[in-house]
Amino acid sequence: MRIVQLGDPILRETSKELSVEEIKSDEIQQLLLRMKETLNGIQSISSENGNALSAPQSGTAVRMILLRIDGVFVPMINPVITRKSEETFEFDEECFSFYNLRAKVTRYVEVDVSYMDEFANNQSITMRGENAGLVQHEIDHLNGIFFLDRVNGHENLASIDHVLKDSPQRLTKVKEMIDYMVG
Numbered sequence: 001m002r003i004v005q006l007g008d009p010i011l012r013e014t015s016k017e018l019s020v021e022e023i024k025s026d027e028i029q030q031l032l033l034r035m036k037e038t039l040n041g042i043q044s045i046s047s048e049n050g051n052a053l054s055a056p057q058s059g060t061a062v063r064m065i066l067l068r069i070d071g072v073f074v075p076m077i078n079p080v081i082t083r084k085s086e087e088t089f090e091f092d093e094e095c096f097s098f099y100n101l102r103a104k105v106t107r108y109v110e111v112d113v114s115y116m117d118e119f120a121n122n123q124s125i126t127m128r129g130e131n132a133g134l135v136q137h138e139i140d141h142l143n144g145i146f147f148l149d150r151v152n153g154h155e156n157l158a159s160i161d162h163v164l165k166d167s168p169q170r171l172t173k174v175k176e177m178i179d180y181m182v183g
């Protein structure tokens with residue numbers, strides 16, 4: 001399986017922090033490479049997808065996430081949200097671990113994140129809008145939290161078969177993507 005699917009207990013674990021030595025280890029560098037390959041594989045099926053993934057979804061419960069920001073991979077290790085805007089927005093979310101479900105989730109419009117990069121250098125970044133939503137979703141994974149846990153009112157929850165019932169071609173693409181993740 002390329003992406004761990006809902007039901008696997010690893011997705012509910014609190015992932016482990018990584019030391020500088022561990023970040024530089026072959027094991028973690030290989031894991032990061034696999035995560036990049038997975039996101040590239042997803043993007044090759046659907047160009048607007050493949051922008052964010054967490055390590056536990058790749059089968060290792062360590063505090064590492066991978067985002068693609070403006071087309072560039074940004075690995076974030078031991079990420080911590082150090083500031084949240086007061087303003088929130090409703091973000092349309094999906095998750096590679098249960099891709100057949102969609103929902104709107106309330107997220108902060110802007111967050112500051114401190115993290116270490118893949119060379120174990122300290123970094124910080126301010127993220128807004130969609131990128132802010134993505135990083136909040138991925139950091140949740142490191143704490144065993146799904147966007148499903150944050151859905152306000154189940155009337156917001158929908159199956160992709162329903163959402164795309166009038167777009168059979170897009171639905172076919174989604175099924176192809178799901179096959180890739182599970183395969």
Ligand SMILES: [Zn+2]
Nearest residue numbers: 094095096097
């Ligand atoms: Zn997810």
